[in-house]
Amino acid sequence: MKLNEHYFELTESYLFSDIARRVEAFAARHPEQKIIRMGIGDVTRPLPPVVTAALEEAAREMGKRESFRGYGPEQGYPFLRQAVADYYADRGTVVSPEEIFIGDGAKSDLGNILDLFSPDCTVLIPDPVYPVYVDTNIMAGRSIIYLEATGQNGFLPLPDSRVKADILYICSPNNPTGAVYDRRALQTFIDYARENGAVILYDAAYEAFIADPELPRSIYELEGARECAIEFCSFSKTAGFTGLRCGYTVLPGELIFDGHSLQKMWLRRQTTKFNGVSYPVQRAAAAALSPEGRGALEENLSYYRENARILADMLKNRGVFYTGGRHSPYLWMRCERGMGSWQYFDWLLENAGIVGTPGAGFGKNGENYFRLTAFGSREDTIEAAGRMLLL
Numbered sequence: 518m519k520l521n522e523h524y525f526e527l528t529e530s531y532l533f534s535d536i537a538r539r540v541e542a543f544a545a546r547h548p549e550q551k552i553i554r555m556g557i558g559d560v561t562r563p564l565p566p567v568v569t570a571a572l573e574e575a576a577r578e579m580g581k582r583e584s585f586r587g588y589g590p591e592q593g594y595p596f597l598r599q600a601v602a603d604y605y606a607d608r609g610t611v612v613s614p615e616e617i618f619i620g621d622g623a624k625s626d627l628g629n630i631l632d633l634f635s636p637d638c639t640v641l642i643p644d645p646v647y648p649v650y651v652d653t654n655i656m657a658g659r660s661i662i663y664l665e666a667t668g669q670n671g672f673l674p675l676p677d678s679r680v681k682a683d684i685l686y687i688c689s690p691n692n693p694t695g696a697v698y699d700r701r702a703l704q705t706f707i708d709y710a711r712e713n714g715a716v717i718l719y720d721a722a723y724e725a726f727i728a729d730p731e732l733p734r735s736i737y738e739l740e741g742a743r744e745c746a747i748e749f750c751s752f753s754k755t756a757g758f759t760g761l762r763c764g765y766t767v768l769p770g771e772l773i774f775d776g777h778s779l780q781k782m783w784l785r786r787q788t789t790k791f792n793g794v795s796y797p798v799q800r801a802a803a804a805a806l807s808p809e810g811r812g813a814l815e816e817n818l819s820y821y822r823e824n825a826r827i828l829a830d831m832l833k834n835r836g837v838f839y840t841g842g843r844h845s846p847y848l849w850m851r852c853e854r855g856m857g858s859w860q861y862f863d864w865l866l867e868n869a870g871i872v873g874t875p876g877a878g879f880g881k882n883g884e885n886y887f888r889l890t891a892f893g894s895r896e897d898t899i900e901a902a903g904r905m906l907l908l
């Protein structure tokens with residue numbers, strides 16, 4: 518037996534354990550200080566009643582002989598695929614239920630989609646970014662080219678036509694920078710992909726935070742995207758499903774490479790290696806997309822948006838450069854006083870009792886940046902903004 522040695526090329530991520538260790542040490546030294554956690558990338562608002570009612574009802578159905586369900590379709594129940602297609606249609610984007618694959622979240626699908634591509638492919642990944650893209654490709658032994666996201670380009674880098682890549686990652690709204698690509702920028706990626714025969718993996722996990730109709734929420738709003746882009750979405754941040762687990766991936770029929778349909782390949786991959794998301798969770802997801810559900814989700818999204826606005830106002834007030842904070846739950850701020858991101862972490866914890874996420878955890882270009890999130894409670898967000906204003 519020979520191990521996959523690419524696993525040994527992964528850099529050990531101590532980001533969250535390091536944060537926990539430092540916070541614990543601080544708490545032991547200052548038991549009187551209330552620590553405010555602005556580093557979490559998880560939602561905190563509970564599921565709306567319309568969603569939990571659907572979950573309960575589906576659980577009851579499973580307990581009766583006449584409505585019990587065993588294995589469901591690997592691609593997802595038609596009722597949920599239709600609800601997702603309607604969710605797109607309401608924004609004027611045509612995606613058919615056959616092109617939608619229900620899964621247990623964007624993270625799994627983003628990792629699993631790589632089954633479809635040769636290990637010889639070259640991958641273009643922005644830096645900084647959600648670390649899953651980098652690690653899943655290192656595991657497969659692919660060579661990675663980094664797309665430099667910096668303060669100069671507003672953390673919205675564009676591909677360079679002289680650099681050749683086969684797989685391009687886009688995350689918009691971005692984790693961790695909160696930056697959102699506009700239509701023109703996305704079109705540049707699509708044009709590059711079509712010229713180079715490349716595929717775009719478009720992570721739209723935070724699309725629901727976009728409130729400006731001028732900004733694209735789906736890559737399929739753009740010309741030519743159906744021929745080159747796969748879109749990954751999730752109920753996690755949109756509907757508070759981080760603990761329930763449900764997402765969907767869209768592969769249009771036009772994705773044909775070397776005469777082969779990526780949609781067919783993905784269907785084959787899923788029917789071979791995946792047995793679907795549980796029935797109650799799919800019912801809950803469909804309820805989240807119902808008119809009542811969408812109203813309730815919008816309330817939660819507005820709550821997080823207002824938190825983001827409070828933090829953005831504070832950063833503006835302090836004259837700190839930042840991206841995000843609008844159309845995103847993340848604020849990506851330049852560390853003050855020229856500090857590095859871990860130094861700033863310690864400084865903010867010591868002087869304000871606030872925990873954020875050091876930018877270095879998301880790539881080398883995060884070294885002088887720091888991520889704050891809007892997923893906390895309103896009270897904590899207001900208190901954190903007040904404490905930072907006093908620094």
Ligand code: PLP
Nearest residue numbers: 622623624647692722751753764
């Ligand atoms: N993509 C991005 C950019 C994320 O930040 C996250 C979660 O934090 C995910 C995907 C994973 O989402 P899911 O919970 O659907 O697996």
